Amino acid sequence: FSPVYIDDLVDGIALAAGKPEGSGQIFNLTGTEQPSCNEYFGHLARMLGKTRVRVMPTALAYLAADVLGGAARLLGRPSELGRNTMWMLSRRFGYSIAKAHRLLGYAPKIALAEGMRRVRAWCESEQLI
Numbered sequence: 001f002s003p004v005y006i007d008d009l010v011d012g013i014a015l016a017a018g019k020p021e022g023s024g025q026i027f028n029l030t031g032t033e034q035p036s037c038n039e040y041f042g043h044l045a046r047m048l049g050k051t052r053v054r055v056m057p058t059a060l061a062y063l064a065a066d067v068l069g070g071a072a073r074l075l076g077r078p079s080e081l082g083r084n085t086m087w088m089l090s091r092r093f094g095y096s097i098a099k100a101h102r103l104l105g106y107a108p109k110i111a112l113a114e115g116m117r118r119v120r121a122w123c124e125s126e127q128l129i
Contacts (some may be wrong), residue, residue, distance in 0.1 A: 001037050002030035002094040005115035008108035015104040027100040033112045034094030043116040047129055061086045 004012075012029035016022035041053045056064070062083045069081030100106035110118075123129045 001040060001089065001091065002028070002034055003040055003112065003115075004029055004031040004108060005110035005118070008032075008110050012100060012104070012106045012108075015106055016100075019104055021103040025099075025103065027104065027106070028095040028097050029100055029106065030095055030097050030108065031110065031112060031115065032108045035112055036092070037089045040112070043112070047116075047120050047123065058086065058090045061090065 008031060009029055012027065016025065016027055038053050038055060045051075045053050065081050065086045066083050069079045069085075072079035072081065097106060097108070120129070
């Protein structure tokens with residue numbers, strides 16, 4: 001799970017588009033940290049006044065995602081919920097930005113806690129929370 005704050009993402013895209021080293025390349029652009037999903041979603045839960053994120057065993061999450069995602073699709077509703085989504089969310093590793101750093105000089109600046117503080121401020125200003 002490799003979240004990135006939008007300002008850092010835009011900086012990385014601009015670097016890749018503006019440097020010859022970026023031509024024809026694929027880069028991973030992530031934030032300064034590789035938090036667990038529990039940590040990341042914990043930030044979002046606290047924004048909503050919740051004290052914790054509920055977790056379940058991975059095998060049960062696979063089954064629930066397959067059933068709920070499949071039911072949504074049967075009802076004609078688009079859904080990305082399924083086993084692959086749960087696999088992505090249960091991984092315990094992030095993506096390396098070494099290539100982006102080496103070739104482009106990419107270096108994310110916004111730490112997770114600061115990014116989440118900014119997200120919360122924006123959500124409040126838009127009256128979403």
